[in-house]
Structure formats: structure tokens, C-alpha cells
Amino acid sequence: MASALSEATSFVPDEATVDRFYEISGGNPLLLRALLEDCAAAQDRETDVLDPCVGGLPGSALTHAVTTCLNRSGQLAVTVAEGLAVLGEAPDSALLARLCGLARFSAMQGLRVLRAAGVVTDLGFRHPVVRTVVLENMVPERRRELHRVAARLCYLEGAESSQIAPHLAAAARVDDPWGVGVLRDAAEEALVEDRDLLAIDYLELAHAFCVDPRQRADIRIRSAVVRQRNDPFAAQRAADELLGMLRAGQLTPAQSLATADVFSGCRRIDGVNEALAALRGPGDGAPDGPAGRAAAVIEYCPPWPGFAPGTRNPALEWEGRSAQRGEEGGTAAEELLRRTVLTDSTLATVGNAVRCLVYTGRPAAARHWVDVFVREAERRGADGWYAMFAGIRAELALMTGDLPAAERYAREGLERLPKQKLGTLAGGLVATQVLALTRMGEYEAGARLFEQPVPEDLFTSEHGLTYLCARGCYNLVTNRLSSALNDFLAIGRRVRDWGIDQPQWIPWRGEAAEALLRLGETTEAEQLLSEQLSLLPAGHERVRGVTLRLFSQTVEVRRRPALLVRAVALLQSAGDRLQLAQALGELAESYCWLGEDGRAWAALSRARGLAEECGAEHLREALLLHQGPIRSEGARADGSYEDQLARAVAQEVVSNQWDGGWRATLSNSEKRVAALAAGGHTNRDISSQLHITVSTVEQHLTRIYRKLRIRGRDQLPVDLQFCDGPTTSTPCRTLP
Template identity: 40%
Template sequence: MSSLTPTLETIPLALMTLYYADRTEQVDAWCTTLLEAARERNIPTWDALLSSLRAANLVRLGRLLEAEKDSELALSRMSSQGWGLSIGMPLASSVFALTAMGRYDEARARLSRPVPEAVFETLFGQHYLYARGCFHLATGRLQAALGDFLACGKALNSWGVGDTTLIPWRTAVAEARLRLGEQDQAVTYLREELARHKGCPRVHGNALRLLASTMEPRRRLRALQEAVDELQDSGDNLLLAHALGDLGRVYHLLGQSNRARVIVRRAYRMAKKCHAEPLAQNLLPDAERAADGRSCTAGHEASEQAHDVLSEAELRVAALAAEGHTNREIARRLFITVSTVEQHMTRILRKLNLSRRDELPQGLNSMGGSAARAVSGARG
């Protein structure tokens, strides 16, 4: 699949197979390579199809701004007649990304674009229904959202498609029902989703996140910790930001305010990176943003001190701990044992004269490289 020599149908089908298998990194790499070839040869049809596929994949990675740009590019490269029934896919990616970014007027304009009625008899149409449901959910039209999600599920079931890793409509139905106050019905959908998709961290982790909201605080904490672990493995930074925000709130509810602030700030940074403004604003109220601004100078000085006294290995651990990662998460990311992490943390706190890890300065991820670069350095 290194060139555009196969038939027009072959490459999109292969990429869609990878996409539905959650092989997001492979899809991104192939789309990027093939798009370069399409543009070199000035083949707008290929440009449109590959941009649409990449946009759908970028949505799953939480790269919303890029997803919207690729969707817009795909729609501009081919007429509605040229797209035919497959127009549902780029429109779905565009509507979902614009909605998650809080650009509701633009999402509404996308939804006003006419689509063939027959599109709803295709898988492309179900992606469109799901995205439209997400728009309705975000803008408070809960019954409309529920109707779209249920219609999507009905179509997929009628085709014998029980695998909702394709489109997680059951989780979406549950979220709508939770917001409508129909908790028992929501739990039924979530438990079915969890039973079906134990091997898919993206779907399973998000369903577990929502199910956690129905539990008492202690059980909710354990469920959200598990959901965060799964979503970190999924590559979906938008869902991970949601889960971290929920986890921070339950820590606050349990009286662990410092731990809560660390985790919520991490969720906030992730939401901002995704350009998910509604989520970011919900995570960090005005008062806390002002407090962050006042502490910026002091935090930078503390970061410089840490950079001076900690070893490279300790800095890598400290940077991830400051972002709210647990010892187990740090061990997995840095390819070391939990015991080694614990030893590093003991030395870090002693050298910085701190009593708790949530006192670690937040500027560590900008001193000598980010935590992500630290992980890269640890690997090799």
C-alpha cells in the first residue's frame, strides 16, 4: 500500500479496516504518506477520500482542530454529487470536532448541508447520526440526541453489527439517559457495553467512566482509576481528559483537594491541547485560573531548583508525577519497576524538601523538555 496504484476502492477499504480496529497510529501514517502522493500527482478525488479518513482518525486521537481542517479540506476537494452517500463521513468528523471545540454555530451550519436520504441506509450515515446526536447532547437537546443514538443502534443491529467499537452508540445512549435522569436504563446499556468490549480500551474505558458516575464515591474512585488507565492506552486524549476531570472531582469529594487539583490541571492542559474549550472551561473555573497566574513565577523558580538538584532519571519521574500520574502509570511509561519509581520519589521529595508529591512544581514539564520527551528519552 505504498503507492496509489491499487483501485480506488482498495486503499480506503484497507484503511477503514485499520480504523475500525483502532489502529490509529497506522492509519495516520498511511494517510499522511498517501496524501503526499495524491497531492504530488494532483488527484483531488484521492485527496478528498484520504483527508476524510484521516479526519475520522484524528477525531479518535482527540486532535480536534486538525480533524476539522482535514474534514473541511475533504469537503472542498469534491462536490456533493462526487461524494454521493459517502459524504456522511467527512460531515460526521466535522460536526463532532466542531461540537467538541464549542463551535456550535459552525457545527449547526454543517448539519444544515443537505444529505441524500439514502445515506442513512449506510454506515457513513450512522457516523453522521452519531455526530449529530453528540451535537444535540452538547447543546441541551437531550431527546433529539437520544433519538439519533437509538436510530444509529437500531440500524447497526438490523445489519447484524453488534461490535460498537465501530460507533459507540450504547455509551452515547447511556450518557443521554443519565442526563435525562434515567439512571437504571443508562446502567443497563453501560453494563452491556462493558461486557462486549473488554478488549477495546477506548470503548470500555469510556463506558466505565460513565458507569462510575452512578456509584458511591469510594467505588467511583476505583472505577475511574481503572478507566484512566484504559484510556491512556487507547490514545484518545479527549476521552482521557474527561476521565481525568471526573477523577479529580471525586478526589475533591473525598477531601483530597491537593491531589484533585493536580489531576484536574492535567485534565485541563489535555483539554486545551485537544482544543476542547467547553471541557477546558468546565475543568478550570475562573478563580483557579487566577490562582494559577499568581503562582506562575513561584512555580518557575521551584522548577529551576528541581532542575538543578535532581538527576535526569529523577526529573523524568518528577515530571510525570507532577502531571498527576500514579507510580504504576509512571513505571509503565518509563519502562521501570514500581519499586524504582518509589525509590526515585523518596529521593525527589527529600531533595526538594517536600512532604507530598502533590507539592511538586507544575513547571517541571517545561524544564529540560516535557514529560513526553522524558518518556521518549527513557525508551532509548
């Protein structure tokens, strides 16, 4: 062997190289020459290492040499080689003989011939190319039949499911009743190793040959869940198939609940509602049995998805408690994340818990956990999971005003999804990307993304709400005001129909009010904003701050600064730099109207800096236009106005009087008087409505001003009227 190698090469090979060549060729001169030819060809391709493993490619010299050796070895050896190729590596000669339909003596004789030819050692091939050549030279029907028999023999021998399933897959059929169970078990074993594509192949084969309707439904549910790892669009199609089975009455209560969970993972609200509505007993929104466990399935799900309107929604109840106790809700979500491992069954729960952190004012914790799960999805090669968490990451970046990061994260998520498909998740990522581009002033880029087709079922999902919001915002900044209003009102219709109209999660009223303000419909805008404040639970600084910023545009100029300072404090606390920049810009404009140029300049300079940090070029340019009316030279000379602004905001943050802190300091009678006074009622009006004397009203107001540390009713928080006291707000206009 060494001399043959020396003759074929320009150097003396070392002992290790000689051993490798012998291990693969078995000393067969034909195989050795083929290996050397392949090595020489590899060296021509600038590979300077003498490596026998470079052979075996289609059309290589080794491939032709193996075919020649087998043809010269006789039919018995070919039959044994076929059986050995199907088994991969036979555990013993008896199993090989049974597979080939030979006596054990004959099988041993065929093996001896193959060993002499140098293609096998013990009960396995010397080189993978030999097995490949044998399998490719077999008649397809013969190969599939041998795999079918091999599966049965391995099952009778007590082999593991992971050893049997490849034979069933290669046979492309399941004839025995145990085959479906073996494929399902093998799929779960493959998932442990993150081989989800193999698991899906096994599940699809099991589904195709399963005759039990209940098992077929279980398999389809499982495959839908697994497909979310890398192909969310295929998961949606599987979910649609399950919905058809549900409508046909083919699902058990437990399967209906699992179907709801599948739709929850796809964020398809209509599907969740329909699946859960099917569980209701007559006159009961929460039947016993599996339906009673619905809360466990969607425990941390934000209000979408939920039960159909009119049913008891445990998820909404949990979120309602979390909304009232934002700190406790965030703590519970973070605790869940600490003790939960990311799996197919926990994906929706983990995603919802991260969203809970986002919306209950814990951006730092949310950012930490979403980064953890993005890395986990990357490590496990789960592109669908990666895209989902990239979407949450982009959403978080939007809420903190980091527009370039939001656009980048959304784009990265889209790049992980199949290019030829556009499911609801992809639609949501496109929408988030458009929102970021729009706020950055990249309108043409946003318009190009809107040209992409979207699936019809996008608007049955949470992602459809994001898409409508993005389109509405784009229409708003491009002065298509009626179209923008229609988009925002469409969000309102959907969330009302779905029974999830909660402004802390979906503040559509504020967005619609902004469009109405631009259209000059101040009264209707005020009604929407008043309603949003009345429905908004304690906490949720970001939504409350944005609402107060918009509300300031409905009041006279002299009252705007007080509202905007409160909005600034809330938005600063929430960490939304973009909305904070907008509020400061409007505060600067209000100060300018009132002739307070020093304060206007302080607010404007800070607003411009924030807009630049956010990458909001359009906002920054708009703020530059505000600089003209402000006598900036005089304002620059004295930095005391910046200090005054900082102190005013700090005072609002500390007192927190507009965000529920007043409840602890005012008596019930004082609350009622304060609410009416904040609503614009005179002392005589309040006296009449509460059936007390005008003097008593005046005494209450004096105590209220002292407790809230304000000078008069003009400084009463505007949203006092939406808390425990009576309200003077008029109903919002009916949505079309």
C-alpha cells in the same frame, strides 16, 4: 525571412527566432504578417518576447490568415485538409486518400497545394491552429462521418486502441461490433496515465452503444469504480443503476459480487447486503463459485458493509478474529498496505486496512499510511480518493484529540468534491467536521453545517452513522437530550438490522448511556454500559476507557476514583487526549467530593492542559469551573499528588488487570468467584450459586486479591463480571 522580421521589429532577431517563424509560416507572407500582428498584440499585453506561438487564439490574425489561405487553395486542397485535420497526422498518403475518398494521386496533389500555401509539412500541419480552423469550418455531420470512417480505417490498419478511440468519441457513435471493445481497452490505457475523465467518456460511449446486456453491466460496474476517483456522487448513481439491474435479475453471480464491491467502496451497507444476499443458494449463506470469493473482495472491510443478516459474513469473521487478536490484525493490515499499490480495484481494501490500524490501536502507523495515500491521490489528481483519505485522516485526528486538525482535514476533503453535489462521502465529511466543531465549542458553525441538505441514501451508509453520531453529540451539548438519545438509539437500530453490532467499531451504547445519564436514567445507562463491556473483545483501550469513564457515573462516589484511574490509564495508552482530559476532569471532581483536594488539583491541572492542547475550549472552560470547590492554594504547595496520580496510572498500565490479564492468573473457579463478587454478590450468594461453602469462597477471594494485588472486593475490576464468569447484568431495554 530575417529581413522581414527586422523591418517589423525594432531589433535584429536571432537565428533561433527566425527558424521558429519559418517553421510555423512556411515562408508564406500572409501567415508571417499574421504571426507578427499577433506578436505585436502580445507585446501590448506586456509580453516582451517575439514568439510566433502566441498566435492561434480565436479571432487572432493567424486564424483569419489560415482561413484565407485554405479558401484560395481550392476544393481539392480543402478536402485533403479536412482529412488531415481528422487524422491529426496521417501515417501515410494512402490512408489519407482512402479517408478523403480520393485517388492517391489526387490526395498527393492536394498536399502539394497545402505545402505551397505553407500550412502543412510532410503529412502534418505546421501549427495546431490550422487543424482547429479546418475542424471548426467543417459541417458537423461531415466531421463526424469522417471520424467514423477514420476509426474503421485505423482499426483495419491495426492501430492501437488509444488511436482509434478518439475517432469513435468524435463520431459520437459506434456502428461496428469491435468498437465497444476498443473503447473499453482505450479507457484502461487512459487510466494507466491517470486520465480518468477521458476513460469515463470512453466507457459511457461504449455503454450507450453496447447491445450485449452482460457487457453493459460490466461497463457500468467499471465506470462506477472509476468515477470514485473524482466524483463519488456519480459513482453512487451508477451503483443505484446496478442495483436496479440486480433486482431485475440481469446480473450474473460474478457481477453481483462486483456490485457489492462497488457499494462497499461507497460505504453503502444496504446495497452491499442486498447484492451479496442475491448470491445465496437455497439454505446456504455462502454458495460456491464467485460468492465463495466474497471474503477476498471485502477481506479487510470493517464490519460494515457485510452480508445481509442471517448470512455468513467472511468480513465479519475476519474482523472478529482481528478483534480477538488486535495485534495480529494490525500486523496483517500493515503488511497488506506494504505490498499493495493504490488502484481502482484496491481502493476499498487499502481504505479498510488503514481503518483497521486506526481501530486496533496503531494510530502512528495509520497516520503514516494515510499520509502516503493522500500524497498519492494528490499526485494522480484523484480528488475523490483524496477526499476519502482526508476523511480517514480527520477521523484519526478526532480519535487522538486533535480537534483543529480533524476539522481542517474534513474541510479539505469537502473542498475536493463537486460543490453542487452532496453524496454519502460528503455527508460523512460534514459529520466529522461538525463533531470536531462541537467538541471545540463552535456550536454555531456546526449548526450552519447541519442546515445543508443531505441525500436520502446517506443513512443507508456508514457515513450516515457518523452523521447521526455528530447530530446526537451536538444535541447532547446543546441540552436537547431526548433528541440526542433518539439519534444514538437510531444508530443502534441500524447496526443491529445490518448485523454489525460490534462496540469496538460502533460504540453507540456508550453514547446513548451518556444521554440517559444526563436525563437521570441511571439504571438504563448502567445496563447499556454493562452490555457494551460484555460485548467488547480484549484490547480496544479507547472504547473500554470511555465506557469505564461513563460507568463511573453509575456507582457511588467512593468507588469512582478506582474506575476513573483505570479509564485514564486506558485512554492514555490509546492516545485519546480529549477523552483523557474528560476522565481526568471527572476524577478531579470525584476526589473533590471525597475531600482529597491535593489529588483533585493534580488531576484537574493536567486535564486543563490536555483540553487546551486539543483545542476543546468548551471543556477547558468547564474544567475551570471545577477549580472553585478545590482548595487549590494548599494543593499547589505539594507536587506529590501529581506523582501519586502518575504512579497510580502507571500501575494500571503495567498490570493491565482490567483488560483480560486476569485470565492468565486466575483459575476457572477463581474467575467465577471474582465475576460474581465484582457484580455485587455477597459471599453467601456466591456460595449458593456455585454450590461451594462460604469458607471456600473466602479462600478464593483471598487468593484473587493477592494475585491481582488489590485490598478488597471494592477494587475488583468492574468488567470482570463480563468476561468468562457468569454475569449479573440485566438485558438492555429494547430499541424502538
